[in-house]
Amino acid sequence: xxxxxxxxxxxxxxxxxxxxxxxxxxxxxxxxxxxxxxxxxxxxxxxxxxxxxxxxxxxxxxxxxxxxxxxxxxxxxxxxxxxxxxxxxxxxxxxxxxxxxxxxxxxxxxxxxxxxxxxxxxxxxxxxxxxxxxxxxxxxxxxxxxxxxxxxxxxxxxxxxxxxxxxxxxxxxxxxxxxxxxxxxxxxxxxxxxxxxxxxxxxxxxxxxxxxxxxxxxxxxxxxxxxxxxxxxxxxxxxxxxxxxxxxxxxxxxxxxxxxxxxxxxxxxxxxxxxxxxxxxxxxxxxxxxxxxxxxxxxxxxxxxxxxxxxxxxxxxxxxxxxxxxxxxxxxxxxxxxxxxxxxxxxxxxxxxxxxxxxxxxxxxxxxxxxxxxxxxxxxxxxxxxxxxxxxxxxxxxxxxxxxxxxxxxxxxxxxxxxxxxxxxx
Numbered sequence: 531x532x533x534x535x536x537x538x539x540x541x542x543x544x545x546x547x548x549x550x551x552x553x554x555x556x557x558x559x560x561x562x563x564x565x566x567x568x569x570x571x572x573x574x575x576x577x578x579x580x581x582x583x584x585x586x587x588x589x590x591x592x593x594x595x596x597x598x599x600x601x602x603x604x605x606x607x608x609x610x611x612x613x614x615x616x617x618x619x620x621x622x623x624x625x626x627x628x629x630x631x632x633x634x635x636x637x638x639x640x641x642x643x644x645x646x647x648x649x650x651x652x653x654x655x656x657x658x659x660x661x662x663x664x665x666x667x668x669x670x671x672x673x674x675x676x677x678x679x680x681x682x683x684x685x686x687x688x689x690x691x692x693x694x695x696x697x698x699x700x701x702x703x704x705x706x707x708x709x710x711x712x713x714x715x716x717x718x719x720x721x722x723x724x725x726x727x728x729x730x731x732x733x734x735x736x737x738x739x740x741x742x743x744x745x746x747x748x749x750x751x752x753x754x755x756x757x758x759x760x761x762x763x764x765x766x767x768x769x770x771x772x773x774x775x776x777x778x779x780x781x782x783x784x785x786x787x788x789x790x791x792x793x794x795x796x797x798x799x800x801x802x803x804x805x806x807x808x809x810x811x812x813x814x815x816x817x818x819x820x821x822x823x824x825x826x827x828x829x830x831x832x833x834x835x836x837x838x839x840x841x842x843x844x845x846x847x848x849x850x851x852x853x854x855x856x857x858x859x860x861x862x863x864x865x866x867x868x869x870x871x872x873x874x875x876x877x878x879x880x881x882x883x884x885x886x887x888x889x890x891x892x893x894x895x896x897x898x899x900x901x902x903x904x905x906x907x908x909x910x911x912x913x914x915x916x917x918x919x920x921x922x923x924x925x926x927x928x929x930x931x932x933x934x935x936x937x938x939x940x941x942x943x944x945x946x947x948x949x950x951x952x953x954x955x956x
Contacts, residue, residue, distance in 0.1 A: 541586030573602035818859030
């Protein structure tokens with residue numbers, strides 16, 4: 531017997547033949563070469579066997595009782611589970627028509643009886659190796675295609691974030707000048723108003739008996755009301771100006787670009803700026819009540835990081851939480867003074883030399899199957915056009931590969947979802 535293995539590729543070979551002698555010779559040859567062997571004596575039994583265990587290659591006799599080899603091959607190729615298995619026909623029929631028919635049915639090769647053992651072994655080894663290479667190549671192509679698509683979308687996302695950052699930074703810059711003028715002059719207006727009131731009071735003391743025209747005018751303008759209300763208006767203007775200044779600062783924080791080196795960054799500022807950007811989505815609407823954001827910040831040190839990228843992570847997770855609450859509120863009927871049941875909770879703390887950021891919602895949560903896939907490339911539970919399936923995959927890449935941290939997910943179906951971001955302090 532010829533027992534030397536031609537290839538390092540082995541596997542399960544199903545031999546289908548109704549002749550015991552042929553089965554013995556072929557099975558012994560392949561077994562000695564290191565292949566696993568399965569045997570079937572008819573086409574029907576072969577079809578039953580492949581349902582129980584898929585072989586890596588099939589040696590198939592043509593002339594058999596019941597359904598012949600050609601029909602067996604046709605059924606195997608028509609089945610999605612078995613169509614990829616390479617089939618080599620074994621037969622005494624050596625005419626061209628039989629060979630052409632076998633190849634047209636999807637067979638990869640044709641061995642004419644009587645067998646030459648070295649030929650059988652060589653053909654089986656060659657086609658197993660080709661099958662293995664084909665599967666490996668297909669897997670690599672699929673992986674590279676997914677990586678390329680992910681890379682392209684990451685570049686697109688970066689460009690979008692860069693464009694958004696430039697726009698926001700530009701708006702913030704344009705706001706600064708006029709609001710700086712307003713806020714800077716509010717105090718002067720208050721001083722001028724006090725001076726004018728002082729002069730009016732002085733006139734009142736020097737001329738305690740004004741004429742009728744002055745009395746009519748004082749009554750018309752209601753000086754006492756102005757004296758009481760104008761400071762309130764000035765105070766409201768100052769508070770509004772301070773609020774706009776705070777918004778402008780938050781916009782600049784969110785839009786800050788990343789250099790080639792990590793920068794020292796206050797993560798709370800990044801979270802606050804992201805919540806501000808998403809504030810319009812938190813308000814109540816006809817589909818749901820308002821979403822309450824509960825902040826529970828710990829004492830965090832500044833961290834060396836790429837701020838723009840981490841802001842992108844915060845944006846993605848918070849936006850997903852809002853989407854989940856939108857989905858959980860489907861069928862909502864608006865009622866006056868209804869209690870606010872929608873909540874997103876943000877907590878930060880330090881543990882084991884790691885900064886931890888927990889972002890949780892009280893939406894519907896995820897099943898175990900969805901939770902296992904939530905960070906996979908191209909996986910999304912959103913409808914077509916509303917999600918690429920790359921947001922969380924990119925977020926994990928930013929946290930884990932770029933910052934050496936960890937991004938994990940806890941979720942209970944019917945309760946809610948929590949994402950935990952861990953960033954090393956040093």
